[in-house]
Amino acid sequence: xxxxxxxxxxxxxxxxxxxxxxxxxxxxxxxxxxxxxxxxxxxxxxxxxxxxxxxxxxxxxxxxxxxxxxxxxxxxxxxxxxxxxxxxxxxxxxxxxxxxxxxxxxxxxxxxxxxxxxxxxxxxxxxxxxxxxxxxxxxxxxxxxxxxxxxxxxxxxxxxxxxxxxxxxxxxxxxxxxxxxxxxxxxxxxxxxxxxxxxxxxxxxxxxxxxxxxxxxxxxxxxxxxxxxxxxxxxxxxxxxxxxxxxxxxxxxxxxxxxxxxxxxxxxxxxxxxxxxxxxxxxxxxxxxxxxxxxxxx
Ligand SMILES: [Zn+2]
Numbered sequence: 001x002x003x004x005x006x007x008x009x010x011x012x013x014x015x016x017x018x019x020x021x022x023x024x025x026x027x028x029x030x031x032x033x034x035x036x037x038x039x040x041x042x043x044x045x046x047x048x049x050x051x052x053x054x055x056x057x058x059x060x061x062x063x064x065x066x067x068x069x070x071x072x073x074x075x076x077x078x079x080x081x082x083x084x085x086x087x088x089x090x091x092x093x094x095x096x097x098x099x100x101x102x103x104x105x106x107x108x109x110x111x112x113x114x115x116x117x118x119x120x121x122x123x124x125x126x127x128x129x130x131x132x133x134x135x136x137x138x139x140x141x142x143x144x145x146x147x148x149x150x151x152x153x154x155x156x157x158x159x160x161x162x163x164x165x166x167x168x169x170x171x172x173x174x175x176x177x178x179x180x181x182x183x184x185x186x187x188x189x190x191x192x193x194x195x196x197x198x199x200x201x202x203x204x205x206x207x208x209x210x211x212x213x214x215x216x217x218x219x220x221x222x223x224x225x226x227x228x229x230x231x232x233x234x235x236x237x238x239x240x241x242x243x244x245x246x247x248x249x250x251x252x253x254x255x256x257x258x259x260x261x262x263x264x265x266x267x268x269x270x271x272x273x274x275x276x277x278x279x280x281x282x283x284x285x286x287x288x289x290x291x292x293x294x295x296x297x298x
């Protein structure tokens with residue numbers, strides 16, 4: 001997915017948060033990947049991170065410094081640089097949801113904070129490292145992304161990880177923000193796991209919201225009336241679907257050499273994640289009622 005070179009970006013929508021003292025691991029955050037995070041980090045550190053999956057305690061952020069991402073003013077910048085691509089995605093997502101929020105019952109849309117970080121970051125959900133993957137922290141109403149994750153998508157998850165795959169990841173986390181605003185997040189029982197659990201319903205709804213944005217992205221315009229994004233090609237969609245599949249719980253479990261155990265799923269299977277992404281892309285956000293469908297249709 002490419003930006004129109006002439007699109008004007010407001011770079012203040014994304015900030016970079018400097019490294020602070022890390023006190024734990026984003027216990028209350030919701031990310032793009034589930035099982036892999038715990039498996040990987042435990043593998044390398046031996047630290048028990050079970051709190052990540054059960055949405056545990058919320059800690060106070062410490063020593064936080066944030067600075068605006070500079071030098072991202074046009075779509076051409078977003079095409080050339082990954083940080084600027086995050087700024088471009090934030091501009092398009094913000095304009096899209098400002099219009100579409102009422103469709104999912106959100107009357108007063110608010111722009112989330114969006115922080116880039118490297119290595120580790122302190123948040124209202126506790127400290128996080130790059131191994132956490134991109135995540136949304138509900139108490140902060142903020143997205144946290146270490147763009148090194150996109151390299152990980154290629155090297156560890158075996159996805160192609162192109163620009164639309166990166167946008168899918170951001171669109172998914174922004175989808176969690178919409179769930180925070182709609183009340184879906186609070187209403188869900190996040191203690192359970194399994195393919196029809198509320199936890200998975202939340203995650204595939206976020207995938208669906210990402211699809212809804214990408215489906216409408218060529219209609220979203222900057223202040224001067226230029227669309228942020230050019231039409232999506234079939235190859236780019238395949239790239240995003242490839243990423244959605246790569247972070248499916250079954251795919252991650254199989255790649256890790258373990259048994260595929262649906263009872264432990266938190267984010268849904270590759271097939272579920274792809275299907276809900278496409279449901280949103282075709283039908284918009286009102287098609288994303290993942291809590292309204294029976295388990296057999298999830
Ligand atoms: Zn998620």
